[in-house]
Amino acid sequence: xxxxxxxxxxxxxxxxxxxxxxxxxxxxxxxxxxxxxxxxxxxxxxxxxxxxxxxxxxxxxxxxxxxxxxxxxxxxxxxxxxxxxxxxxxxxxxxxxxxxxxxxxxxxxxxxxxxx
Amino acid sequence: xxxxxxxxxxxxxxxxxxxxxxxxxxxxxxxxxxxxxxxxxxxxxxxxxxxxxxxxxxxxxxxxxxxxxxxxxxxxxxxxxxxxxxxxxxxxxxxxxxxxxxxxxxxxxxxx
Numbered sequence: 001x002x003x004x005x006x007x008x009x010x011x012x013x014x015x016x017x018x019x020x021x022x023x024x025x026x027x028x029x030x031x032x033x034x035x036x037x038x039x040x041x042x043x044x045x046x047x048x049x050x051x052x053x054x055x056x057x058x059x060x061x062x063x064x065x066x067x068x069x070x071x072x073x074x075x076x077x078x079x080x081x082x083x084x085x086x087x088x089x090x091x092x093x094x095x096x097x098x099x100x101x102x103x104x105x106x107x108x109x110x111x112x113x114x115x116x
Numbered sequence: 117x118x119x120x121x122x123x124x125x126x127x128x129x130x131x132x133x134x135x136x137x138x139x140x141x142x143x144x145x146x147x148x149x150x151x152x153x154x155x156x157x158x159x160x161x162x163x164x165x166x167x168x169x170x171x172x173x174x175x176x177x178x179x180x181x182x183x184x185x186x187x188x189x190x191x192x193x194x195x196x197x198x199x200x201x202x203x204x205x206x207x208x209x210x211x212x213x214x215x216x217x218x219x220x221x222x223x224x225x226x227x228x
Binding site: 004006031033035040041042043044045048056059091093095103104105106107108109110112 | 120150152157158159160161162165205207213214215216217218219220221
């Protein structure tokens with residue numbers, strides 16, 4: 001597609017429910033990132049893939065968060081047993097090529113998760 | 117650890133004025149710096165990517181400057197319009213890694 005696509009755009013989950021957020025990056029983009037954005041804050045890094053390899057997951061807040069990119073394209077961020085503090089906008093970004101120091105990041109529209 | 121600060125947090129100016137948004141970062145070992153725009157309830161739109169070897173980058177009414185040694189970047193918006201109202205974020209990648217560290221943004225309101 002022309003841009004980074006995320007679905008769903010909005011998700012309301014009951015506390016304790018599992019959710020799955022999808023990201024479809026720009027075709028040919030090797031690197032994929034997930035960020036979490038709380039209201040009124042800048043995005044915070046969660047995890048990073050190069051093709052199918054998850055190279056950095058240092059930003060995942062707990063072991064309830066899990067991300068995968070099995071075929072090096074579409075990625076899924078899964079949150080198990082959601083809690084109210086997980087309410088945020090989850091943003092996905094992709095960049096063209098690894099090792100390119102000056103690569104521009106392109107973001108999707110985000111998924112707004114509300115845990116009630 | 118890289119820290120990015122944006123001042124002011126909010127800014128309101130009358131339409132037609134020129135304005136400057138500021139971004140500062142603590143670790144000058146950066147590859148580039150990127151400015152984004154975010155409209156309410158939307159994702160981030162890339163405005164300008166300024167490389168570490170550049171001092172300025174221009175796109176239409178926008179001009180971004182970068183001074184690595186002092187850890188500062190500015191985004192200059194000329195002849196502001198109501199459609200420029202949004203939150204503006206700057207971000208830098210970690211050295212040896214592409215993950216971005218963001219500032220908290222400047223919420224800009226252009227008054228018609």
